[in-house]
Amino acid sequence: MLLKNHFLRLWQDKRILFLYAFLTAGSIIVAVMISSQSAKFANVAVIDDKRLPVLNDQDVDIHYLDHMPLQTDLVTQKYDAFIEMKDQLIVHTYKNEDFKKQLLFLLTTNHEPFMQMAHQGETIFGFMIMFVMMQALFYTTLYGEDKESHMLERIHISGCSLLKYLLSQSIITIVLSWSSTFSILVILHISGFNIGFSLYEYAFLLSLLTLFSTAFAILMNSLFDKETTSLSASAIIVLSSLLSGTFYSFIKDDGIIGLCINVLPQKVLLDLSKHLTHFQQSQWMGLVYLSSLIFIFYSIAIVKERKSMSHH
Structure with missing residues (x-):
């Protein structure tokens, strides 16, 4: 009964429902277009008049320059990195340490051609993170409305527990966020677009994302x-x-700032997508x-709401 009621109330704002679906679809399509523009792992500029002593360059576009390019070329992604040839290869990039290590590995070791599929999946998943979280925030506005109108207290008096109410709110949020996003991926996959990961892998990543997004949205509405x-x-x-680099990683992972960024949930989700096939x-x-x-977000929300209800 609660699930049906939540859905019917959300359907009254169907324009916003379709808007978020459209924005999510747009972000995924943009990510597909961007990630499929090049089959290469990176586009780099080498500052030297000598040829780069690499064992492999089939996975990297190399441009030899006689001067250091502008730093804005890194920001605008004209180049992913600048490489100076001194006693060793020195990489200048705004991307993280994992990227630098992967780039040096691709340039200096014999290996099989790099699997661009995984890299494409990471890009697509990164683009959808923010929009899925915004979807969850919209779906849980019902909780905020019921809290402000004291509807939760009347629901509780009628015999429905707070846990049951939050469970129904969470289910409808997770189902709508997950299904709307996953259906877009299915349509793109059936249409022949390269979406990077398999649908099973996306199902796993989306499950984690929607669970966290819902818990965060519930917490914010309770506070x-x-x-x-x-x-x-x-x-x-x-x-x-x-800051997590869901669209583009422009902050280095080292130092205090890097440490703070690495604990952001979106950054953790991105890291999981990068190592999806080989969890460490x-x-x-x-x-x-x-x-x-x-668990903490839900616990805070439950304690906060029970305390609020006891004062009325």
């Missing part, structure tokens, strides 16, 4: 009123997604970290 939630949560989602200890720790955050 703030409806208007404040919309503004503050949207700002947090946009800023943390940009850090990825398992990432799963535990995300699960802990989901």
Whole structure:
């Protein structure tokens, strides 16, 4: 009954429902277009009048220059990295350490052609993270409305527990966020587009993303009123997604700033997508970290709401 009620109330704002679906579809299509523009792992500029002593260059576009390009060429992604040839190869890039290590590996070792499929999947998944989180935030506005109108108290008096209410709100949010995004991926896959990961892999990543997004949205709605939630949560989602490098990684992973960025949930999700086929200890720790955050967010929301209800 609660699930049906949540869905019917959301359907009253079907224009916004379709808007978020359109934005998510647009972000995925843009990611597909960007990631399929080049079959190469990276586009680099080498500053030297000598040829780069590489064993393999089939995975990297190499441009030899006699001067250092502008730093803005890295920001605009004209080049992914600058390479200077001194006693050793020195890589200048705004991308993370994993990228630098992968680039040097591709340039200096004999290997099989790089599997661009995984790299493409990472790009597509990164682009959809922010929009899926925004979807979840919209779907949970019903919780904020019910809290402000004291509907939760009336629902509780009628015999429906807070846990049952939050469960139904979470189910409808997860199902709508997951199904709308996954259906777009299925359509692109059937249409012959290269989407990087398999549909099974996307199903796993989307499940993690929607679970976390829903827990975060529930937490924000429990802490703030409806208007404040919309503004503050949207700002947090946009800023943390940009810092995490979901669209483009422009901040290095070292130092205090890098440490702070590495604990952002979006960054953890991206890391999981990069090592999807070969989980290591850090990825398992990432799963535990995300699960802990989901548990903590729900716990805070439940405690906060029960305390609020006891005062009325």
